[in-house]
Amino acid sequence: MAASQVMETISSEDEDQEMIELEAIRSPYGAAKFDLTHANPEDLEAQHYHEPKHTNALHRNNWSSSTQRVLSSMPSRSIRFNQLTALSRSTVTCRRRPLSDVSTTNCTTEHDVFREQDDCENDVAQKEEVLNKLQGLSAGECMRVLREMPISVSEKRQIRAWVFCWAAGQPCVHRYKGASGSSAVCAFTMDQVEEAFNGRYREVNRETQQWYTYNHLVPEPRPGAVLCGWCYGRVSQQKSIQLWQGALRNISAHFGTGVLSYFIFLRRLLIYNILFFLINGLFLVLPQISNPPLPKNIHTTTADLWMLTGMGVLTDSVMFYGHYDNNISIYNNFKNVTKWCPENYNIPLAYIFTIGAGMFITCVMLVYSMSKSIGRGFRVFKTTGNLALKVFCSWDFKVSKKWSVKLQSVNICTQLKEMVSELSCRKQKRNLCSTLGWIHFLVWFICIFCIAACMLAVYHLPSYTDQICSKANSFQKAVCLLKLPLVMSCISQLLPGFFDMLSTVEHYDSPSTRIYVSIVRNLLLKGCIFGILCYCWFEQHSCRTKGLITWQCWETLVGQELYRLVLMDLLFAIVYIIIAEFLWGLCIRNITFRRKKLEFDIARDVLELIYGQTLVWFGVLFSPLLPAVQIGKLFLLFYFKKTSLMTNFQPSKKTWRSTQMSTFFIKLLFFPSFTGALACVIYVMWRVGPSSDCGPFSNLHSMLLLGKECQGSSKPSMLWLSWTYKYLVNNPIFLFITAALFFTIIYIYMQVLDGQKMIIVRLQKQIENEGEDKKFLIAKIQALNEASAPQ
Amino acid sequence: MGGTSSKLPKDLLSEYQELTFLTKQEILMAHKIFSELQDRENGPYSSRVSMEKVLTLPELKSNPFRKRICHVFSTSDMKDGSLSFEDFLDLLSAFSDSATLEIKSHYAFRIFDFDDDGTLDARDLEKLVNSLTGETDDTRLTAEEMRQLISNILEESDIDKDGTVNLSEFQHVISRSPDFVSSFKIVL
Numbered sequence: 001m002a003a004s005q006v007m008e009t010i011s012s013e014d015e016d017q018e019m020i021e022l023e024a025i026r027s028p029y030g031a032a033k034f035d036l037t038h039a040n041p042e043d044l045e046a047q048h049y050h051e052p053k054h055t056n057a058l059h060r061n062n063w064s065s066s067t068q069r070v071l072s073s074m075p076s077r078s079i080r081f082n083q084l085t086a087l088s089r090s091t092v093t094c095r096r097r098p099l100s101d102v103s104t105t106n107c108t109t110e111h112d113v114f115r116e117q118d119d120c121e122n123d124v125a126q127k128e129e130v131l132n133k134l135q136g137l138s139a140g141e142c143m144r145v146l147r148e149m150p151i152s153v154s155e156k157r158q159i160r161a162w163v164f165c166w167a168a169g170q171p172c173v174h175r176y177k178g179a180s181g182s183s184a185v186c187a188f189t190m191d192q193v194e195e196a197f198n199g200r201y202r203e204v205n206r207e208t209q210q211w212y213t214y215n216h217l218v219p220e221p222r223p224g225a226v227l228c229g230w231c232y233g234r235v236s237q238q239k240s241i242q243l244w245q246g247a248l249r250n251i252s253a254h255f256g257t258g259v260l261s262y263f264i265f266l267r268r269l270l271i272y273n274i275l276f277f278l279i280n281g282l283f284l285v286l287p288q289i290s291n292p293p294l295p296k297n298i299h300t301t302t303a304d305l306w307m308l309t310g311m312g313v314l315t316d317s318v319m320f321y322g323h324y325d326n327n328i329s330i331y332n333n334f335k336n337v338t339k340w341c342p343e344n345y346n347i348p349l350a351y352i353f354t355i356g357a358g359m360f361i362t363c364v365m366l367v368y369s370m371s372k373s374i375g376r377g378f379r380v381f382k383t384t385g386n387l388a389l390k391v392f393c394s395w396d397f398k399v400s401k402k403w404s405v406k407l408q409s410v411n412i413c414t415q416l417k418e419m420v421s422e423l424s425c426r427k428q429k430r431n432l433c434s435t436l437g438w439i440h441f442l443v444w445f446i447c448i449f450c451i452a453a454c455m456l457a458v459y460h461l462p463s464y465t466d467q468i469c470s471k472a473n474s475f476q477k478a479v480c481l482l483k484l485p486l487v488m489s490c491i492s493q494l495l496p497g498f499f500d501m502l503s504t505v506e507h508y509d510s511p512s513t514r515i516y517v518s519i520v521r522n523l524l525l526k527g528c529i530f531g532i533l534c535y536c537w538f539e540q541h542s543c544r545t546k547g548l549i550t551w552q553c554w555e556t557l558v559g560q561e562l563y564r565l566v567l568m569d570l571l572f573a574i575v576y577i578i579i580a581e582f583l584w585g586l587c588i589r590n591i592t593f594r595r596k597k598l599e600f601d602i603a604r605d606v607l608e609l610i611y612g613q614t615l616v617w618f619g620v621l622f623s624p625l626l627p628a629v630q631i632g633k634l635f636l637l638f639y640f641k642k643t644s645l646m647t648n649f650q651p652s653k654k655t656w657r658s659t660q661m662s663t664f665f666i667k668l669l670f671f672p673s674f675t676g677a678l679a680c681v682i683y684v685m686w687r688v689g690p691s692s693d694c695g696p697f698s699n700l701h702s703m704l705l706l707g708k709e710c711q712g713s714s715k716p717s718m719l720w721l722s723w724t725y726k727y728l729v730n731n732p733i734f735l736f737i738t739a740a741l742f743f744t745i746i747y748i749y750m751q752v753l754d755g756q757k758m759i760i761v762r763l764q765k766q767i768e769n770e771g772e773d774k775k776f777l778i779a780k781i782q783a784l785n786e787a788s789a790p791q
Numbered sequence: 792m793g794g795t796s797s798k799l800p801k802d803l804l805s806e807y808q809e810l811t812f813l814t815k816q817e818i819l820m821a822h823k824i825f826s827e828l829q830d831r832e833n834g835p836y837s838s839r840v841s842m843e844k845v846l847t848l849p850e851l852k853s854n855p856f857r858k859r860i861c862h863v864f865s866t867s868d869m870k871d872g873s874l875s876f877e878d879f880l881d882l883l884s885a886f887s888d889s890a891t892l893e894i895k896s897h898y899a900f901r902i903f904d905f906d907d908d909g910t911l912d913a914r915d916l917e918k919l920v921n922s923l924t925g926e927t928d929d930t931r932l933t934a935e936e937m938r939q940l941i942s943n944i945l946e947e948s949d950i951d952k953d954g955t956v957n958l959s960e961f962q963h964v965i966s967r968s969p970d971f972v973s974s975f976k977i978v979l
Contacts, residue, residue, distance in 0.1 A: 393964075397975055
């Protein structure tokens with residue numbers, strides 16, 4: 001533009017504007033006065049008659065009408081300009097074709113919300129440009145682009161009719177009338193077109209120029225049928241079929257996006273578990289059910305509470321590892337030799353592969369949703385503050401109940417006041433941190449002490465209960481078995497509440513620090529008790545291998561422990577909801593006469609879900625049907641939590657950056673939870689010896705050695721397995737090469753990102769310089785207008 | 792007016808499906824609700840529903856931006872905020888689940904532009920903040936806080952330093968917030 005060339009020579013005059021760094025955005029605005037109270041008009045007028053040196057403050061009150069007219073017709077303020085930019089951004093190609101007749105009756109006042117559209121010719125020219133761009137696209141692209149243009153539906157219909165008329169080769173002088181009986185395709189009604197398409201399919205013989213009915217298979221969809229719109233409609237329908245959509249909408253109307261994120265997380269876990277269950281069920285459980293093994297010689301007495309404890313009937317069922325067998329021995333009349341690569345369905349191989357495939361698919365889905373979540377929250381610039389963001393983006397339009405809207409307004413007001421006051425006295429707060437450091441230390445010490453105490457308790461509890469319960473009857477034995485899970489559920493659900501109460505005495509700079517600290521403590525607690533449990537099991541196993549304890553099936557035992565843990569978690573959560581939320585909420589409401597006082601603690605509940613899911617992922621190796629139990633648990637939990645939420649809770653007063661926290665929780669689900677469970681599973685499969693008289697891997701030193709056993713097989717279908725085992729799994733070079741490739745790709749992407757960041761910094765500086773020029777020119781225009789205006 | 796619940800013709804329905812971000816069920820539901828609003832109109836039958844009737848919808852009743860929303864989406868010549876059925880579909884489409892960030896930020900900008908001049912200047916921002924914080928006296932910001940707030944907002948978002956936030960700058964700010972798309976939603 002010519003203007004920018006002029007700007008380049010003049011802008012060197014403005015010495016005040018030299019160093020416009022990214023961090024010093026504040027400095028030109030230090031002297032900004034936004035004169036909302038209209039004080040001192042004479043000073044402002046006096047300023048504008050001089051050369052514009054300090055063009056920081058633009059006082060719009062004093063611009064003359066001619067200046068304002070010029071300003072309001074600036075392209076950056078016109079809506080048409082923005083629409084065309086949106087259009088050019090979404091189209092890739094724009095082949096220009098001449099548009100012969102464009103309707104000239106376009107001075108419709110339909111869209112004159114903005115004042116700048118003074119001339120009709122400008123309007124026509126821009127519409128012509130829009131139509132030209134749209135004609136170069138295919139029908140589907142055209143529809144997509146039209147949909148994304150921010151104009152009204154009536155205008156879109158108009159444009160669409162013109163584009164289709166043009167595509168049919170007819171000049172479109174008038175608006176689409178839909179008169180039947182004319183020869184152009186666009187003049188038929190849709191009913192007539194549909195009738196034609198549902199009729200006979202005919203083709204023309206080029207020699208005789210006669211139409212004949214086509215007797216072969218009609219191509220589907222019929223040529224030309226794309227314009228019906230049915231295929232585009234379907235795409236948008238996909239999103240409407242989701243589980244629990246009505247309930248979630250209700251929750252978001254009352255409570256907003258923060259609490260909604262907990263329920264969406266729950267639904268996500270449900271989907272993962274359903275997938276895992278389907279894989280396990282179809283490829284492992286069903287074949288095993290259809291080939292039931294020989295009944296074992298273990299005296300499985302009918303135990304009380306077998307459903308809760310997993311003993312009794314469930315012990316030798318498809319629920320647990322011990323039932324799965326490689327039962328070729330019944331077909332082998334001579335000896336009890338178990339073959340490892342039999343003719344019919346190979347259960348041990350299926351066991352490894354289904355669990356491996358389930359873990360792999362879960363891993364892929366987790367990484368995919370993690371990357372999508374991170375991508376959504378990614379910021380190009382880290383600017384100094386979030387005030388503009390808060391003002392523009394914090395209003396949640398989904399909230400529609402009057403009380404919730406009022407609460408939201410109060411929240412936003414409080415947050416804005418806090419942020420403004422924080423900005424003004426930022427320097428004073430830094431000195432307070434040092435004096436209160438010892439409180440943090442004390443609270444951390446108490447927390448770690450509690451965690452250590454719990455770990456000791458969990459470690460000694462099994463031996464303690466064994467002593468008491470060895471001589472009891474079967475019902476008491478069942479209750480004894482449930483003691484450890486009960487203690488663990490108590491610890492994992494009640495202790496974080498205690499930690500939160502302790503942390504109220506601490507002082508944090510921002511509420512998000514407080515949330516992160518409480519999450520870290522919670523995670524530490526759960527990780528430690530899970531770790532100590534694994535250690536207990538490992539110790540028991542090593543006792544067994546040394547022959548100190550004779551027991552049949554340690555995998556089934558571990559599986560039963562985990563089953564009990566998962567169920568006990570659910571029962572405890574339900575009891576907690578009933579007592580601590582319903583009854584306590586009732587008390588609070590009646591005694592203090594306040595409306596629902598309880599506030600939903602999102603972080604704690606999400607961490608509970610993550611902990612439960614870790615148990616399931618670890619336990620699936622020992623109990624392939626554990627995902628089914630988790631599915632039932634999540635269903636019940638959803639309905640209980642939702643009812644409790646609606647009855648007892650009020651919308652939270654604290655801020656909750658929901659997308660950031662959702663990303664954080666998915667990362668937590670992946671990093672300590674899934675990877676920890678996966679590492680444990682791989683360790684068990686690789687290093688820990690299976691028990692010798694039950695399960696599909698008896699007589700092997702480790703589960704993964706199955707591959708080696710199959711190497712000797714001569715079956716052609718097993719050759720790929722032995723080849724894979726020999727060259728990929730057992731070969732370190734393959735892993736090394738894949739790792740090196742992976743890191744190289746990451747490095748390349750990082751370098752590209754750095755380059756893009758540099759470009760962005762440069763572009764921002766350029767925009768600032770252009771802005772300076774713009775201010776200079778506006779002030780010049782104002783000065784010229786006032787100088788030439790008759791006094 | 793009697794209950795002439797007119798059905799939406801199929802070709803029109805498919806056309807609306809193509810041109811908006813709404814699904815077929817949503818369009819039919821919108822048609823149903825719009826017909827009910829039309830039936831409740833006091834005057835003679837017209838294709839437009841007056842702003843007061845639109846604002847009786849539960850989703851818009853308590854929204855502080857309800858009047859601005861009606862004005863932005865209205866294509867009426869009299870600038871009275873009345874909505875035709877297609878305007879109503881426009882509204883729902885912009886606020887729907889599948890609308891793109893561009894569309895949402897475009898309409899959010901127009902809703903926040905109280906004086907309709909194409910940019911957000913200090914007066915627009917002041918009205919915006921007052922709408923957000925509510926109309927009661929105890930939730931309003933003081934004049935000093937307002938001044939500080941607005942100058943900070945302009946400092947953060949006005950890239951070309953002309954004293955106003957235009958559409959591109961607004962969209963740049965919005966792109967930093969991952970929550971915007973999910974909070975700029977109204978579902979019937």
